Each structure stands twice: as C-alpha cells, then as structure tokens.
Amino acid sequence: MSSAEYVLVTGATGFIGAHVVDVLLSRGLRIRGATRSPAKGKAMRDARPQHADRLDFVQIADFSEPSSLTEAVKGVDAIIHVASPFTYDTKDNEKELIIPAINGVKGILAAAAATKTVKRVVVTSSFASVLDADRKERANGVYFTYTGADWNPLTYEESVAPTTSAVIAYRGSKKFAEKAAWDFVAENKPAFDLVTLCPPMTFGPVAHPVATPAELNESNAMLWKVATGEKPLPVARVPFWIDVRDLAQAHVEALLRPEAGGKRYIPASPERFSYGRAAQIVVDHFAWSRESVVPEDQPVDESHGVDGATAAKALGLDYKTFEQTVVDLVGQAKKMEEKK
Numbered sequence: 484m485s486s487a488e489y490v491l492v493t494g495a496t497g498f499i500g501a502h503v504v505d506v507l508l509s510r511g512l513r514i515r516g517a518t519r520s521p522a523k524g525k526a527m528r529d530a531r532p533q534h535a536d537r538l539d540f541v542q543i544a545d546f547s548e549p550s551s552l553t554e555a556v557k558g559v560d561a562i563i564h565v566a567s568p569f570t571y572d573t574k575d576n577e578k579e580l581i582i583p584a585i586n587g588v589k590g591i592l593a594a595a596a597a598t599k600t601v602k603r604v605v606v607t608s609s610f611a612s613v614l615d616a617d618r619k620e621r622a623n624g625v626y627f628t629y630t631g632a633d634w635n636p637l638t639y640e641e642s643v644a645p646t647t648s649a650v651i652a653y654r655g656s657k658k659f660a661e662k663a664a665w666d667f668v669a670e671n672k673p674a675f676d677l678v679t680l681c682p683p684m685t686f687g688p689v690a691h692p693v694a695t696p697a698e699l700n701e702s703n704a705m706l707w708k709v710a711t712g713e714k715p716l717p718v719a720r721v722p723f724w725i726d727v728r729d730l731a732q733a734h735v736e737a738l739l740r741p742e743a744g745g746k747r748y749i750p751a752s753p754e755r756f757s758y759g760r761a762a763q764i765v766v767d768h769f770a771w772s773r774e775s776v777v778p779e780d781q782p783v784d785e786s787h788g789v790d791g792a793t794a795a796k797a798l799g800l801d802y803k804t805f806e807q808t809v810v811d812l813v814g815q816a817k818k819m820e821e822k823k
C-alpha cells in the first residue's frame with residue numbers, strides 16, 4: 484500500500500513502538516496508539532504536544548477481548564502490531580509470554596479482517612523466530628547465512644515445558660505468534676496483506692516514557708549493565724543487532740511500500756556486536772565510566788551470518804554503526820540517572 488493515512492500502532496508506548504510512532508508522525512500520518520495503560524498513552528501524547536491533533540490512544544486491556552479490538556481498529560487503514568511481552572523475568576512462560584503473544588496477533592488480525600478499511604498489517608516478529616540454536620553444530624564448521632526463509636524449529640511443547648528457560652520460551656512466543664499471523668492470512672484471505680519483520684537484538688536511544696535507567700526495556704538494559712561496570716560482562720547469545728531508529732524506519736517502509744506485501748524481512752546491521760565491544764565504546768566515549776568499566780576482548784561468533792541486506796535494499800535502510808547506537812543510548816541513560 485502507498486497511501487495510509489490513519490495507522491493503529493500497538494505497543495506504541497514501548498521501546499520500538501514509540502520510535503515507530505515518531506517516524507509515522509514525521510511522515511505526516513495520523514496515529515492511534517494502543518496500550519493497556521491509559522496513563523502511558525497520556526505520557527506519550529504529552530511528550531509530543533506539537534502532534535496532539537494527529538496522535539490519539541486507545542486502551543486494549545486484553546488482546547483476547549474482541550470488543551476493545553473492534554474499537555481500536557475502527558477507521559484505520561493500516562496496522563503496525565508491535566505489542567508483545569518481551570521480558571525474561573517470568574514465573575509462568577506460557578501464561579506470561581507465549582499465550583499473550585499469540586492472542587495478540589490472532590486478535591488484531593481477526594479485528595482487522597472484520598473491517599473493510601485495513602489494507603496492510605505489519606507485525607513485529609523477531610530473529611528469535613528465525614534462529615535455529617543447533618544449526619551451527621549441524622553445519623560442521625561450514626559458514627551459513629540466515630534469511631527470511633528460515634524458521635526456528637522449536638516445538639510448542641518444548642517452548643512451554645516448565646524446565647524451559649524464559650529465553651527459549653520467548654523464542655517460542657515469537658515463532659508461534661508470527662506463524663499464527665501467516666496461517667491467518669493463508670486461511671482467511673483477508674482484504675489486507677501482511678509483512679513481518681524479524682529483527683535481532685535492538686538497541687538505541689529511547690523515545691517512550693522512561694524516567695530512570697532502571698525502567699529501560701530488556702535489550703537496552705543489557706547495554707546499561709555494561710556501562711555501569713557489571714562484571715563479568717554479559718555474553719551475547721547471537722552477534723546480530725539493529726539500531727531502533729533503523730528498525731522504526733523499516734516498519735514504516737514495510738507499511739508504505741506496495742511491493743513489501745507478503746514478505747518476511749530480517750532488518751539487521753551487517754556489523755556484529757559483543758558486550759565487550761560495547762564496553763570499549765563506553766570507555767572510549769565516557770570519562771565517567773573509566774573507573775568501573777573494563778573492556779574485554781570477547782570472541783565474536785563469525786561461524787554464520789544474517790541477511791540484513793535484502794531488507795536494506797527493499798526498505799531503503801542505511802544501518803547505523805554500533806558505536807553510534809551505544810553512545811546515543813548510554814549518553815541518554817546517564818542524563819536520566821543524573822536527573823534522578
């Protein structure tokens with residue numbers, strides 16, 4: 484589609500969603516943000532007084548409750564569905580991660596299909612729904628590259644098993660939610676088309692209401708741990724990442740470019756990262772960090788790659804450097820801390 488005017492963004496008060504809102508606003512579109520918390524919606528709006536006439540919020544208390552979804556999709560011509568639980572601090576993975584992720588996608592798509600107006604839905608999936616954690620071993624040292632054709636082979640049973648870690652269960656939540664989206668479109672042939680984005684770890688400055696570094700989202704919290712001298716340094720499970728500003732642009736281009744319809748993209752920087760490299764960047768740029776942060780030469784996994792080039796070409800992305808991303812987030816978080 485190329486002519487969206489009014490876009491529903493779920494998860495609009497979150498790390499990625501708020502940047503998506505800002506890119507849409509900068510393109511002159513009208514946005515309805517969805518949140519469980521009207522207070523967070525108000526905070527997002529109050530922080531953008533110049534856009535008050537093009538930004539409203541709707542409450543979706545529960546994605547499995549069709550009535551609020553019907554209200555939320557009324558009158559919009561496109562949807563960017565970002566909302567999904569992203570936390571590793573869980574007691575019951577199926578209840579807290581997997582079911583809400585799947586219900587969110589199913590609920591939004593069913594509500595969208597019941598309208599005549601929605602022409603495209605973009606779903607924020609994750610590299611977690613692409614990654615096959617055992618593939619390296621099977622490749623026997625032969626280099627391979629992940630593409631948008633790859634799917635995480637996790638089964639639902641493995642994802643929800645009580646012995647499964649929240650990290651693995653989160654991967655399941657993203658796989659089964661994204662799969663539900665593609666299945667919905669194949670089975671129901673709605674009037675809209677679907678684009679899914681599968682970004683890896685996403686870092687960068689925040690645009691959503693965050694007052695202190697303790698409130699940072701899961702991925703940025705890792706960089707802040709590095710900047711505050713956590714020892715030992717965290718170890719990246721996957722060496723791939725993207726800046727949140729590039730990812731927000733990817734969402735908006737995925738929404739507006741007609742030829743993106745029906746595609747699954749992996750927006751990802753060609754540069755690999757490690758938390759050791761993040762520590763070196765912090766020390767190089769911030770004198771206040773030098774007493775506590777000790778950079779480490781962490782090995783970076785070069786055994787396989789990811790195809791971020793297809794998304795870059797199709798969506799017109801020019802990936803930021805890891806250095807810029809770390810400096811922008813850490814500088815911002817430090818200012819928040821000083822204001823406390």
Ligand SMILES: NC(=O)c1ccc[n+]([C@@H]2O[C@H](COP(=O)([O-])OP(=O)(O)OC[C@H]3O[C@@H](n4cnc5c(N)ncnc54)[C@H](OP(=O)(O)O)[C@@H]3O)[C@@H](O)[C@H]2O)c1
Nearest residue numbers: 494496497498499518519566567568583609684685700702
């Ligand atoms: N950050 C990353 O590294 C990364 C990488 C790849 C993919 N992703 C995906 O990107 C999306 C956004 O992640 P984020 O990093 O921006 O996380 P975030 O800051 O935690 O934002 C997630 C948003 O989703 C909503 N949400 C969370 N749990 C929910 C639930 N149980 N029911 C309904 N809404 C819920 C929340 O909105 P309200 O509280 O306002 O309702 C929240 O603002 C997720 O789909 C995540 O899987 C993130």
